[in-house]
Amino acid sequence: MDANNNSMDSISNENIPSPQELEQLNRVRLQFLEKVAKDPERFYPQDIDLVKADDWWTLRFIKWNRGNEDKALKQMLSAFKWRKSFGLHDRNVNDIPNEFAKAAAIFPHGHDYKGRPIIYLRVKVYRKIQQLNLFFQQFVTGIVNHIDMESGRKGYVFVFDVTGMGMINIDFDFLQFLISLLQTYYPYGLRYAICYNVPRVLRPLWSMAKIFLGSTERTFRFCNSVDELKKYIPEKSLLRYMGGECDFDFTDFEEVRNAPSVSEMAPKFGFTQAEVDKYFKIFEGSIAEAKLLSKGQTV
Incomplete structure (x- = not known):
């Protein structure tokens, strides 16, 4: 359809x-x-x-x-x-490390055919790290809040890019947080969700997510080709690494452009340099990959 x-x-x-x-x-x-x-x-x-x-x-x-x-x-x-209680309006871009944006785990870009803004979530980038969970929840909430305010009653779209996802990326606690965010705190904002490149072995998991998300969306689509994506997203708005014509640098979007690095933030939140080095090492490959993808290059 x-x-x-x-x-x-x-x-x-x-x-x-x-x-x-x-x-x-x-x-x-x-x-x-x-x-x-x-x-x-x-x-x-x-x-x-x-x-x-x-x-x-x-x-x-x-x-x-x-x-x-x-x-x-x-x-x-x-x-x-x-x-x-979550402190939604008590934080700004200076409270989130810019590495979150550079790794491009989640970012807003473009619109579907009905003018709804789109949020992309690259699942393979996500890692469950207890010390960083709250930061990532705050980052995700900030993006959802921004896009929800922009879209108003027409709503927005989620694209879950599942390319390269493995068991290391599965975190039911984060999934539950995301469900609560969309259902409880921003109800009726999400219009539909697209799952791109979901391996067949993982499709039962995403079918479960569909049930949990309930009527926050009325269409839950698996898209495994560019042609399928183009049914929802105009080619000019679709990122080049996904087969579109758009060269938007999704590692450098405006909302977080002036955010400090994790090293600069470390003293404020009590992280040691050893912890900074450890966490950066985990995401270093993802940051490098995201930069290549943002230029339309293969990895």
Whole structure:
């Protein structure tokens, strides 16, 4: 089925509130603001302003819970409390090592045929390193938040590039974090996910992920050729290493361009030089590979 003709892609009507939803939206938002007023320290003021100014930040919770106002309110309160406890607005580019960007484990780029921004996740780059888990979660959350804010009610797309993935890259804790991020904290943002180059032996794992992701997406596609990818992503927007025509350097995207190196960050977060050298060695090959791929070269 061609994604361009998929009824799920009807942006013009899907997320415009019906008269009934508009009534629900106003009720849930009013209750939310009443709850916040009783416990303001657990919420960011800018997030409260966001809810007041943008209907989507209430409607998305109502849609996710299929019109159940009590569930929508409960999830909405939980999501905005999490944003404060996680420190979403308390960090900036100086709190994330630029090696995360240079290794290109996850990065935003381009749009699908419906104008939805795309987030790429190169699974083979990921490693489960306990000391770096929180940093990577913060990095991923920052990108998702940025793209979610950019896309608004039209949503965004995830491309999981599974090329070269092995058992070393499988981390159920991170998968659970990603699922919570997309389902609980940013519901109804993800429109569909593409899995590119998934080995047959690993497809059952990704089928499980589809079940966990639930209705955050309505299409979960396996694409193992350039032609299949082009059903979703225009060739001019598709990265050259994936068979497209785009020469975007995904190791140097603007959002993290001025981030410090891991060596510069080490003293602030209590890492020794020996730890810095160890972690850098793990990702050194991925950084070199990403630079070649960003230039359209094979590895």
